[in-house]
Structure formats: C-alpha cells, structure tokens
Amino acid sequence: MLLHDTALIYGRYARQSLRSRFALLFGVLTPLLYLLFFGPLLTGLPLGGRGSSWQVLVPGLLLQLGLFGALFAGFAIIMEKGQGVVERMRVTPVSRLALLLGRVLRDATVFVFQAVLLVLAALVMGLRAPLAGIVIGFAFVALLTLSLASLSYALGMLVRTPQEFGPLINMVSMPSMLLSGLMLPMSLAPRWLDVLSHLVPFRYLVDAVRDAYVGRYASAHMLYGVLVAVGFAAFSVIVGTRVFRTAGA
Amino acid sequence: MAAVISAAGLARTFQTKRGPVAAVRGIDLTVAEGEILGLLGPNGAGKTTTLRMLTTLLAPTGGTASIAGHDLASDPAGVRRACGYVAQSGGVDGQITVREELVTQGRLYRLTKHQAMARAEELAHALGMDELLDRKAGTLSGGRRRRLDIAMALTHRPRVLFLDEPTTGLDPGSRANLWSLVGRLREERGTTVFLTTHYLDEADALCDRLVVVDRGVVAAEGTPSALKLRHGGSTDASLQDAFLAISAGQTPKDAQHAAP
Numbered sequence: 001m002l003l004h005d006t007a008l009i010y011g012r013y014a015r016q017s018l019r020s021r022f023a024l025l026f027g028v029l030t031p032l033l034y035l036l037f038f039g040p041l042l043t044g045l046p047l048g049g050r051g052s053s054w055q056v057l058v059p060g061l062l063l064q065l066g067l068f069g070a071l072f073a074g075f076a077i078i079m080e081k082g083q084g085v086v087e088r089m090r091v092t093p094v095s096r097l098a099l100l101l102g103r104v105l106r107d108a109t110v111f112v113f114q115a116v117l118l119v120l121a122a123l124v125m126g127l128r129a130p131l132a133g134i135v136i137g138f139a140f141v142a143l144l145t146l147s148l149a150s151l152s153y154a155l156g157m158l159v160r161t162p163q164e165f166g167p168l169i170n171m172v173s174m175p176s177m178l179l180s181g182l183m184l185p186m187s188l189a190p191r192w193l194d195v196l197s198h199l200v201p202f203r204y205l206v207d208a209v210r211d212a213y214v215g216r217y218a219s220a221h222m223l224y225g226v227l228v229a230v231g232f233a234a235f236s237v238i239v240g241t242r243v244f245r246t247a248g249a
Numbered sequence: 250m251a252a253v254i255s256a257a258g259l260a261r262t263f264q265t266k267r268g269p270v271a272a273v274r275g276i277d278l279t280v281a282e283g284e285i286l287g288l289l290g291p292n293g294a295g296k297t298t299t300l301r302m303l304t305t306l307l308a309p310t311g312g313t314a315s316i317a318g319h320d321l322a323s324d325p326a327g328v329r330r331a332c333g334y335v336a337q338s339g340g341v342d343g344q345i346t347v348r349e350e351l352v353t354q355g356r357l358y359r360l361t362k363h364q365a366m367a368r369a370e371e372l373a374h375a376l377g378m379d380e381l382l383d384r385k386a387g388t389l390s391g392g393r394r395r396r397l398d399i400a401m402a403l404t405h406r407p408r409v410l411f412l413d414e415p416t417t418g419l420d421p422g423s424r425a426n427l428w429s430l431v432g433r434l435r436e437e438r439g440t441t442v443f444l445t446t447h448y449l450d451e452a453d454a455l456c457d458r459l460v461v462v463d464r465g466v467v468a469a470e471g472t473p474s475a476l477k478l479r480h481g482g483s484t485d486a487s488l489q490d491a492f493l494a495i496s497a498g499q500t501p502k503d504a505q506h507a508a509p
Contacts (some may be wrong), residue, residue, distance in 0.1 A: 009355050017342065044273075080342070088340030088401065091304050092357040093329045246308070 006094040009102020017110055027069050028114045031061040038183070043126075048187045051082055051214040053086055054127035059137055059180035059209035061122075062115050063202060066141045067177060070148035071113070071169050073107050074156025078165060081157070096245040100237065102152060107149040108142040115141045133212035139208050143229040144202070149234075150240035157243050204228040253409060253441045254280040254303065258467075261298050273300040273311060274465035280443060282408075283435055287456035288445040291496060295465040296445040297337070300413050303443070304334040311430030317408045330358070333402030334411045342399065343387025347378065347397055350386055351404060358405035365404065376430065392423025399430065410434065412444040420432045423447075428455050444451045446482060449488040461495050 017024060035057070042053035080086050089099060115138055119127070152169070159165050179193075180186075180202035186194050197203045208225020216222070250415040259276045262269045273295040280286045288296050301307040305316060305325040313320070319327030330472075341350050348369055357367030373382050376396050381389065385395060395415065402410060431453070435439045446452055452459055453473045460470040469476060474484045481491035 004359075005357070007355065012353050015349075016342075016344070047376040082338070083340035083342060084336045085342055087306060087336050087338075088334075089352075089357060090306060091329060092354070093326050093359060094357045125384065222424030 002095050002098055002101075005098030006101045006105065007083075007096055009089075009094070010105050011102075013103055013106040014109065017106060022133060024110060024113070025117075027110070028065065030068065031065045031118055034061055034064070034183075035118065035125060039122075041123060042184075047185060052126070053129065054122060054125065055129055055213040056185055056210060058119065058122045058127050058129075059213050061118060062137055062141050062209065063144060063175060063180070063206050064182045065118060065204065066111050066144040067148065067182070068143040070107055070175055071152050071173050073149040074152035074154075074165060074169075075162060076164050077103075077153050077156035078159065079238055086157075090244075097237075097241045100153060100240045100244050102235070103238070104146050104149040105129055108145045111145040112142050114136050126202070127217050129213040130215045132217070133215055136212040136217070137209045138145055138214075139226065140205050140229055142206060143233050144194070145159060147229075147233045147236035150236040154240045154243040176200055178200055179203070181204055185210065201228050201232050251282055252279040253282045253284075254278070254316050254443060256303065259299065259309050259314050260311035261295075261302055261307060262310045273282060273302070273309075275452045276462065276465070276467055278412075278460050278467065278470070280409075280441060283441055285431065285435060285442045285444070285455060285457050287452040287459045288464040289444065289447075289449075289452055289459055289492065290468070294462045297373055297413055297464060300334075300411055300443070300445060303506065304332055304411050305329055306334075316477065319487045320409060322323065330405065332409050332411060332487060333405070333407035335398045335402045335413065335415060337413045337417065341386040341394070341401065344385060345488070346385055347373070347381050348382040349390070350397070351400060353406035354401045363499055368404050372403060373483075376400050391487070392419055392424075395419060395423065396425060396430065399427075401433075402411065406438070407440070409443065412442065414445055416446070416448065424451070430453060442500055449492055452460035453488045461492065 013077060039054065042057055043054065043161060047056050048054055067170050077086065119134060141176075155168065159168070179197045179200045181189070181197055184201070186197045186203060189197065204221070204224045207221040208229075209219070211219045211221045254450050256276055258277050259273060260271070261273045262271045266391040276295070276299055288299065289311065290296050298307065302309045303316060303321070305321065305328050309321070313322065315321060316328045317331035319326055319331060350366045351369035351372060356362065360368060369382070373379050376399070378393065378396060378400070381393060386394065389397060399412070399415070415431075416427055419427065428451070431442055431444075435442060444456070456473065457469065458472055459476060461468045461476075471479065472509075473488055476491045476495075477486045477488060478484050479491070481487065
C-alpha cells in the first residue's frame with residue numbers, strides 16, 4: 001500500500017512539475033551564474049587538495065542547488081493548505097508516509113535533473129571528473145534534497161503564512177552555505193572556522209562529493225559523508241512523517 | 250434506525266500561548282442511517298472543530314465517537330474509508346483538470362485505475378458535469394466548483410458525507426441546486442449527510458434534524474419544527490426566532506452575532 005500510495009502522490013506532483021517547465025529550468029540559474037562568473041576566478045588559485053578548481057567548485061554548487069532549492073519546497077505546501085488540498089488528502093486512507101515521500105521523491109527527481117544540467121554546463125567550462133564520481137555526486141544531491149525537503153514540508157505544515165516561513169528558511173540557508181564550505185574548501189579556513197563548520201552536516205557531504213570527483217571512493221571523508229547523509233535523511237523523513245500524521249493544519 | 254454516527258463527550262482543547270482554550274467542551278450526538286443532520290451555531294461555537302474530529306483530521310482531547318461502526322480512536326483508517334468530507338475551502342488544485350483530480354482522489358481511496366476512471370465519468374454524469382471533465386478546476390464557476398468538491402468526496406461511495414458550510418458564498422440558484430443534490434444522494438444511495446451551516450433557511454429546508462451548538466456544547470436539538478415550537482413559541486415561528494432564543498439563553502451578544 002505504501003508503494004501504491006507513494007507512486008500515486010509522486011505522479012500527481014511530477015505532472016505538476018512537468019506543467020511548469022520554466023520553474024524546472026529556473027532553479028539551475030543561480031548555481032549556473034556562480035559557475036560562469038565565479039568559477040573562472042578560481043582556476044589559478046591554490047585550493048589545496050587534488051584535481052582542478054572545477055573539481056572543488058562543482059561539488060559545492062551541486063549541494064548549493066539542493067540546499068537552496070529543497071529548503072524552499074515547503075512554500076508549496078503552505079499554498080496547498082490554503083486551497084484545502086492537504087486536508088482533502090488527509091481524510092482519505094492514504095498512507096501519511098506516502099503523502100511526504102511522494103512529494104520529496106518528486107523534489108529529488110527535479111534536483112537531480114537540474115544537477116545533470118549543471119554538470120553538463122560545467123563540462124563545457126572545463127570540468128573533468130570520473131563518471132563514477134559524478135554519479136556518486138548525484139546520489140548525494142538526491143539524499144540531501146530528500147532530507148531538506150522533508151524538513152521544509154514539515155515546517156510548511158506548522159507555520160500559517162509564507163511570511164513566517166521565508167525568514168526562517170533564510171536564517172538556516174545562508175549560514176549553512178557559508179559554514180559548509182560550498183564555495184571554497186574549509187581546509188583553507190582558520191582553525192576556529194574549520195571547527196565550527198564541522199558542526200554543520202552539509203560540510204561532510206561536500207567533502208565526500210569532492211573526494212568522489214577526484215576518484216577517491218574509499219576515503220574517510222566518503223565514509224563520514226555517507227553516514228551523515230543517510231542519518232540526516234532518516235531523521236528528516238521521521239520528523240516529516242510525524243508532522244504529516246498529527247498536524248492539525 | 251441504527252445510529253451511523255455516535256459521539257459521547259467529544260471534546261477538544263487547544264494549547265495556545267495564552268493557555269488552554271476549550272473549543273469543544275463535550276458533545277453528545279447520534280445520527281441515524283440516511284439522516285440529514287444540520288449542525289448550527291454562532292461563529293466559534295465549535296462546529297468546524299467537531300467536524301474535523303469526526304473526520305480524523307484532529308485528534309479529540311476527550312470523549313469517544315464511532316462512525317459507521319468504526320471507532321474514531323482505534324480505527325481511524327476504517328472511519329476514513331466510510332466518510333467523505335468537504336471542507337469550507339474545498340480542496341482542488343485549480344491548475345489540474347477535473348478528470349485528473351477525480352481519478353487521483355478515487356485512487357487515494359484505493360480504487361483501481363480502471364475503477365477510478367469509470368467512477369469519475371459516472372460522477373461527472375450524475376452531477377451534470379460531463380462537458381467539464383477536461384477543463385481545469387480553476388476555470389469553473391463557484392457553483393460548479395462546489396459540485397466538484399462534493400464529487401471529490403463521493404469517489405468511494407461513502408456511507409457518511411460531511412459538508413462544512415457547503416453553500417457559503419454561492420448564489421441562490423447554485424444553493425438550490427446543491428440542496429437538491431444532497432437530497433438526491435440520500436434518496437438514491439441512502440447516504441447519511443452531516444453538514445454545518447449558518448443559513449437557517451437551508452437548515453429548515455434540507456435537514457431532518459438540527460443540533461445547535463454554542464460555546465462547545467449542544468444547546469438544543471430536534472427537528473426544525475420541534476425547535477420552533479419549543480424555543481420560538483409555535484411551529485409557525487421562524488427558525489431564526491428559535492435560534493436567537495436558544496443562543497440568547499447563553500449570551501445575547503453571541504446571538505446577535507450569529508444572526509445572518
């Protein structure tokens with residue numbers, strides 16, 4: 001039943017995404033601008049680590065795409081609550097977990113699609129990385145999206161208006177981006193900043209994807225990255241499902 | 250006739266920043282199979298909260314209820330299968346076609362794809378919406394949109410239909426249309442209908458029995474004519490007189506507030 005319900009909800013929202021193709025492409029714009037206008041500044045700089053500057057920057061941009069996009073997923077559910085769509089689904093016998101999973105899997109699909117576009121553009125700019133590493137990068141984007149979208153939907157269910165939602169998300173997204181070393185590796189940071197960034201889960205993901213992009217699949221970074229990504233996803237889906245089950249929204 | 254809905258001491262207290270607020274303080278009611286019951290009361294009396302509890306959207310903080318033989322607390326999935334619910338705000342996405350919304354809704358109620366598609370056609374036909382099936386829901390007029398909302402709640406042929414202020418905001422023609430639809434549902438399918446309303450003419454014309462709630466408890470109940478006789482002085486009294494007398498028994502201010 002969970003599978004049936006999840007597929008049903010996924011289908012409904014995937015068709016919704018296909019109807020707004022413009023929004024589908026628009027999400028790639030910000031990371032694409034970084035790629036075009038920020039990426040070239042790094043090519044001659046000593047960034048530590050192995051590989052070219054593109055192998056450092058593109059993993060960061062991929063996770064930025066997931067971070068900013070997925071965190072705002074909850075906006076849609078605030079609108080749906082207003083239309084009564086959420087309640088109308090919650091009075092049916094549909095699985096509560098499926099109401100969440102169907103949505104976040106759609107989001108993961110959308111962001112992986114956008115990530116593919118971004119990587120294609122990066123290849124044109126000069127990125128060279130092993131195929132397996134690139135695929136691993138997509139897997140991390142999918143897991144990150146799943147996690148953040150779950151939390152975002154949970155928050156969207158709990159707040160009443162978009163005006164409450166926006167500032168809360170901004171408060172999380174900007175520090176997360178800066179502290180996880182998405183743009184430049186945290187190995188360049190002074191000690192206090194490096195320590196602080198280890199408290200942000202995304203730090204581990206970006207380190208893991210950077211390793212994948214230089215072909216190091218069995219590193220300590222990769223192990224921590226996988227553990228944090230899977231653990232964070234499990235935590236987020238549990239929180240999200242609990243909210244979908246009980247919210248009096 | 251057997252009771253298809255029964256509630257005893259149903260209560261809900263919300264925790265707010267300024268302390269607990271008792272929206273529903275303890276409601277006892279029974280609804281017979283095939284009955285059309287109207288729940289009346291001033292704004293804030295607890296009508297919507299009661300409906301949301303009976304449809305499993307909101308967990309009661311006290312009391313018990315059973316719907317179509319399923320206990321609200323122990324078998325919410327059974328309650329959901331037996332009920333249809335139309336919220337005040339409806340609940341369709343304006344960007345999606347009528348057909349797609351109806352089919353998805355049927356499948357949420359676990360119909361097969363084939364059944365859901367057949368049911369969508371059948372409902373559209375029964376509700377005079379054949380030619381609207383492939384229109385986007387957002388392009389429908391208010392009255393047709395309301396009929397779609399109701400069709401959405403009927404895809405699984407529920408035994409009990411809950412309607413929260415079904416005719417609020419509709420023009421007189423659409424209202425009359427909706428009344429006859431509700432009447433027909435009961436005649437043809439024996440569906441039990443539980444609705445809330447602010448319109449006393451609607452309660453008078455459509456409902457077999459009325460339950461008046463005020464401040465979270467049942468203030469009066471009976472057939473429209475019994476209420477007129479008991480609270481308005483004679484069966485010729487208007488339901489409004491009876492209603493005001495009932496509410497005035499609690500607080501005159503609320504009664505004025507409730508008059509349409």
